[in-house]
Amino acid sequence: MPQPTPRAHVRVPCSTSNLGAGFDCVGIALDRWLAAEAWLEGDAATPVLTRGGALAALGDAPADDDLLVRGVALACEAAGRAMPRGLSITATSDIPVARGLGSSAAALVAGALLADALLGLGLGATRVAMLGATEEGHPDNVAPMLLGGAVLGVPRGDGWAFAPLTMHPDVAAVVAIPTFQTSTRAMRAALPPEVPHRIAVQAAGKSAALVRGLADADAALLAHALDDVLHVPFRRALIPGYDAVVDAARGAGAWGATLSGAGSSLIALAPRDAVERVGAAMRDAWAAHGIESEAWPAPVAGGATTSAG
Numbered sequence: 001m002p003q004p005t006p007r008a009h010v011r012v013p014c015s016t017s018n019l020g021a022g023f024d025c026v027g028i029a030l031d032r033w034l035a036a037e038a039w040l041e042g043d044a045a046t047p048v049l050t051r052g053g054a055l056a057a058l059g060d061a062p063a064d065d066d067l068l069v070r071g072v073a074l075a076c077e078a079a080g081r082a083m084p085r086g087l088s089i090t091a092t093s094d095i096p097v098a099r100g101l102g103s104s105a106a107a108l109v110a111g112a113l114l115a116d117a118l119l120g121l122g123l124g125a126t127r128v129a130m131l132g133a134t135e136e137g138h139p140d141n142v143a144p145m146l147l148g149g150a151v152l153g154v155p156r157g158d159g160w161a162f163a164p165l166t167m168h169p170d171v172a173a174v175v176a177i178p179t180f181q182t183s184t185r186a187m188r189a190a191l192p193p194e195v196p197h198r199i200a201v202q203a204a205g206k207s208a209a210l211v212r213g214l215a216d217a218d219a220a221l222l223a224h225a226l227d228d229v230l231h232v233p234f235r236r237a238l239i240p241g242y243d244a245v246v247d248a249a250r251g252a253g254a255w256g257a258t259l260s261g262a263g264s265s266l267i268a269l270a271p272r273d274a275v276e277r278v279g280a281a282m283r284d285a286w287a288a289h290g291i292e293s294e295a296w297p298a299p300v301a302g303g304a305t306t307s308a309g
């Protein structure tokens with residue numbers, strides 16, 4: 001029986017999801033982290049939340065609206081326990097908010113893992129991934145955050161099945177992170193309710209190409225897969241400079257580039273020795289549109305870790 005702990009600590013990586021044709025099912029954990037600590041002290045019903053790093057972008061938004069606290073509540077509900085009184089959480093993050101790197105999923109996962117450890121709920125990583133995927137409505141951020149590396153998540157019954165995906169060591173990612181934000185909710189609202197059968201057929205082939213292309217570092221398969229037909233065509237107009245940045249990445253040697261998650265960041269996959277020049281080309285292309293960005297050669301990360309004490 002897991003024991004409650006006086007303090008719990010968690011580290012959760014960011015993720016890039018979709019990778020073009022893996023819409024709502026493929027994601028990769030990347031090496032930027034949300035770190036948080038939780039403890040119980042006093043009897044207040046409302047949690048005390050202290051935010052640092054990139055979480056400062058949330059200003060003084062009430063703790064009750066924060067996804068860290070929502071994660072705690074989800075875990076407690078799943079374990080049939082009441083929300084604890086006297087909860088304090090201190091969190092700091094390197095994951096930029098609303099840039100398509102899963103900051104919202106990381107907060108949900110962190111809250112649920114903190115509750116699991118602090119209260120001895122006995123949920124574990126897979127159950128937390130299930131809860132987070134159901135809450136978000138798609139598993140492609142929470143699954144890699146918990147399992148690490150590249151992960152496929154698909155519905156199974158009323159839950160989810162997760163499977164690690166092989167990534168060839170020559171496949172490297174570079175993310176261009178602009179200063180502007182996009183909301184995932186707004187980017188999902190831009191999608192049509194249906195697509196023609198012809199598009200669905202293309203999407204099936206591209207999705208399979210993504211899985212095999214990642215495993216084999218196959219240039220043609222990755223180029224095909226990163227040129228998505230299911231969500232990017234409806235979202236790209238909301239990202240100023242999208243076509244120029246993608247073309248610049250390709251011109252500098254990337255196999256392809258696309259939205260990271262629902263944006264605003266763009267991700268390129270490239271041979272490892274090309275990432276610096278691909279990143280510089282993406283940053284320059286955005287700069288030519290008057291948009292500042294950071295070019296981040298993004299190492300693949302392992303999954304979230306929890307510790308006590």
Ligand SMILES: Nc1ncnc2c1ncn2[C@@H]1O[C@H](COP(=O)(O)OP(=O)(O)O)[C@@H](O)[C@H]1O
Binds near residue numbers: 066097098107
């Ligand atoms: N702890 C949190 N960390 C990040 N986002 C949060 C948090 N709590 C609530 N949010 C909400 O989630 C939004 C970011 O989620 P989303 O639009 O999905 O972007 P991302 O790609 O960063 O996950 C924020 O703008 C904010 O409204």
Ligand SMILES: N[C@@H](CCOP(=O)(O)O)C(=O)O
Binds near residue numbers: 024025099102103187
């Ligand atoms: N599959 C989702 C992924 C959203 O990821 P985020 O990091 O932008 O929140 C989608 O494309 O809507």
